[in-house]
Amino acid sequence: MELLDIGDVSERSGTSPSALRYYEKRGLIEAISRKGLRRQYEPSILPRLALIRLCQAAGFTLEETAEMLPDEPRFTLDRDKITARADDIDAQIEDLEKLSKLLRHIAKCTAPSHAECPNFQAVLNSLPHKKVPR
Template sequence: MDISEVSERSGIAPSGLRYYEKLGLISATGRNGLRRQYDPEVLHRLALISMGKAAGFALDEIAAMFRLNPTLELPRDEIAAKAAALEAEIVRLKDLARLMHHVVRCPEDDHMECPRFRTLLRASTRARRNGG
């Protein structure tokens, strides 16, 4: 597959593909004229890169994983830690959304007079202090 097809199928601009290649995240199998050629498996690698970025891994962290595991065996312990951090962030964001929805529906003119608001606010503050 040439670089334009990989770009079209992955949604990553050719400049991004060249940058990923420079970082060692992907590699071309050769050239057809001036156009880089890639093995179709590069699409799986690009999907993993996108997943890693979405999960909060930096490109240099992803590149290190790939260098250590050229067969794409992913480091389960690092991914488990990242998944746990994402789950904690989801809980924190759900608590925050619950608090904000309550503010919108709260019958009290002064939110600090509302016992439910105060409870949600304490829970939100506790979650932030505990790293969630």
């Protein structure tokens, strides 16, 4: 079996060597051996890293990601957690669309002042009362 050293894994996955070492420290990945000071990984690490990136993009913490990561090549992710995260993202999209609508109205509003614009006031009142992620 051909092993990949940390530089190869970094180049192929787009994950920095420091992130790979951090993931290993957190138990998300495992080096099989070392060649000198360079960590060696099985090629199966690449899809695992892609899954870690997917979880990060979806907003899962590393702890949540570690709980969902499989130990074997065939696996099933926690469908309830994935569905809940998708629902959260849908809610964020809805909130961001409202914010975008308000900003576009502010930019194009022809009222003498925004305080006098009923459309502005209606959109402003429809915004959620929670923080919108940046």
